Amino acid sequence: MIELNADIGEGCDDRALMPYLARVSIACGGHAGDAASMAAALRLAAEHGTVVGAHPGYPDRAGFGRRAMDAPRETIAAWVTQQIEALAEQAARLGMPLAHVKPHGALYNEAAHDPELAASIAAAVAAFDPRLALIGLAGSELVAAGRAAGLAVLNEAFADRRYRADGGLVSRETAGALMADADAAARQARAFALGEPIAALDGELLSIRAETLCLHSDTPGALNIARAVHAALNGG
DSSP states (O other): OOEEEEEESSSSOHHHHGGGOSEEEEEOSSSSOOHHHHHHHHHHHHHHTOEEEEEOOOSOTTTTTOSOOOOOHHHHHHHHHHHHHHHHHHHHHTTOOOOEEOOOHHHHHHHHHOHHHHHHHHHHHHHHOTTSEEEEETTSHHHHHHHHTTOOEEEEEESSBOBOTTSOBOOTTSTTOBOOOHHHHHHHHHHHHHTOOEEOTTSOEEOOOOSEEEEETTSTTHHHHHHHHHHHHTTO
16 A cells, blocks of 8 residues: 655644654755754654654755755755754654655755766765665656665655656646645545556656655645545545
8 A cells, every 4th residue: 555645844734634644754954944843743743653754955945945956966965964964863852763865845856867966865865874765756766876875765656746748747837737636636646556547747648656655735725635645545
């Protein structure tokens, strides 16, 4: 059964989504988050027995980490390491282990198709803790880099985003990129879980294999989407 995950600690209503989630990725000081929000997110996850991991992004709060930043690969790797360390410090205080790392926003999307960037991220994760899993866009360069670095990997798909015909995510700036209709998101999620093809934005069918399925807390109607997707995956 495919699991549900969400990115939290970004200033949205995380508590309402938690009953539907198996895994969360916590913003850790790059695009969002500070010591207080990280600790709060960790405690919330602990209340629900939810697996936790780090959600590092470009240090661009004004753009919420959704704009690419031109920086050397070693600098980006250092940003990733620093953010994982920040969350790990808070988690250690609560006696909670981290299970994974999932890049955020532009860093995630760039690493999906840039093998050098993907390798830098994977190397940073492996150097910090080789027991951590790396989450990346299903079938992407980031997943391949994680495997090459000896990490466990999770191929990720999205219930509330539309896809291009090449398997990439449609840019948020494109009309129709977000799937805010709960029933449509549930149908797409069920297709992922069953290994059935989905329709790309241009209508072309594509097949995507994934182990984890992401919901966004800032998508309009996020709670309704979470309920519908959870029900679709659990026979509701």
